[in-house]
Amino acid sequence: MTDTWHTAVTDIQPNRVAVRGYDIADLMGRVSFGAAVYLILTGNLPDEKTGRLLDAILVSSIDHGATPPSCLAARTVASTGASLSQSVAAGIMSINKHHGGAIQDCALALGNLLSDAESNNQSLDEAATALVAHIKSTGSRISGFGHRVHRKDPRTARLFELAAEAGLTEDKARHVAAARAVERAFAATGKPLPINVDGAIGAILADLGIDPAVFNGFFMIARVPGLIAHVTEEQTRERPMRRIDPVNHAYDGPSPRSLNESK
Template identity: 30%
Template structure:
């Protein structure tokens, strides 16, 4: 008897049958109306039913970014794109590409926290001592610590503080968060920048890491949080009637000097 061929794909996320769609093994008809959208999002990504506290925290996470007006490059890109390609999907795709190390995405901070906590546990040092040693090493190497700083907020990022208070109240604040807070404090002391905030992206990374999400999953959830705002901006742009939105010359500066093509071709060795 011939051995069965290996499956092309193996997935435990969902399954469709003639009777129902199963989400992580649970019939969708049983889930709908019993679990909230944030709780279902947790179930899909983590693969297990969240505790009530985790479900409430997911609601806050998915409500934590929403929109940055036109201060978010992804939103600006989305509006520019749909002014020449008037489709919602085109705008959403452009907005997603704007998530990265310097905006929206908690992935770098999440990886920094995950790896840093593991190194601290293995070091045998106290939390504050390890944080001070790590900060000194990173500063000597001129490496950026993700999740610190904001172009507007000083002292405290109110969004981050709200996330912290809620996480503590829901029982999803833990060792990873305390370690990251210790690094933040050590960095402020070492640099003398006592008003440098832990921003919302950094706080989200610590909380989601404590909840068991991978750094890559953190980026997906952060983007999920921005979608209502991006949809609103794209819809507004589509209804504006503006075609081919560009940067006007009045706020652009060009520093290219006039050049001689014939002279430069000759200098480069081209025949006359």
């Protein structure tokens, strides 16, 4: 007799698919994609506001134009004649520590800051000031802060707003509060460094109590549609094996439009 191995993710029976116990046909049309992602990664469905927050996290990272390394990698591979899956995989492979993969590291750094503050009997601002002084003196970097383009990332502000609506206000959401304290400490040095979208997502996911092992996965899940759009555009609009200039490109899609107009 062969050994049976187990999985607790999805049960497949003839004519029935159940994700974490929920019939997939019941979930379909009733549960948002963000809520379904939360379900498959954590084992439970989120409440309505947390589901909205998770949707917003996925929307926030769907694309960031042609400059991110993952987009350039996907387009470069696509331009060699690779398949869609090969090209998208190349993009995903460049989601790491410094791009899209700062979520887990930022949450870890904020968690360490919270334990330092507690063990040294310091306020969050005192602990953050000490951390920033250490970063400056050693020339090190903290994940989840800084951005090549944005000084005030519009995604971060909206995510924190939705997090507060879902109950993650600074008094309860300690990682969000720690991120804010680090931001204040950088500003106090005269060289402000904004929380970037990875940092905001890291703080929020940590405060939601999600397993850090899946944090960077949220960015990957979110970015796949953007990568597919870039790969198909590359293969339909550009000539094969062109030199892809990482900086010198211009947007020629639709002009700014409002959600209200399309309703």
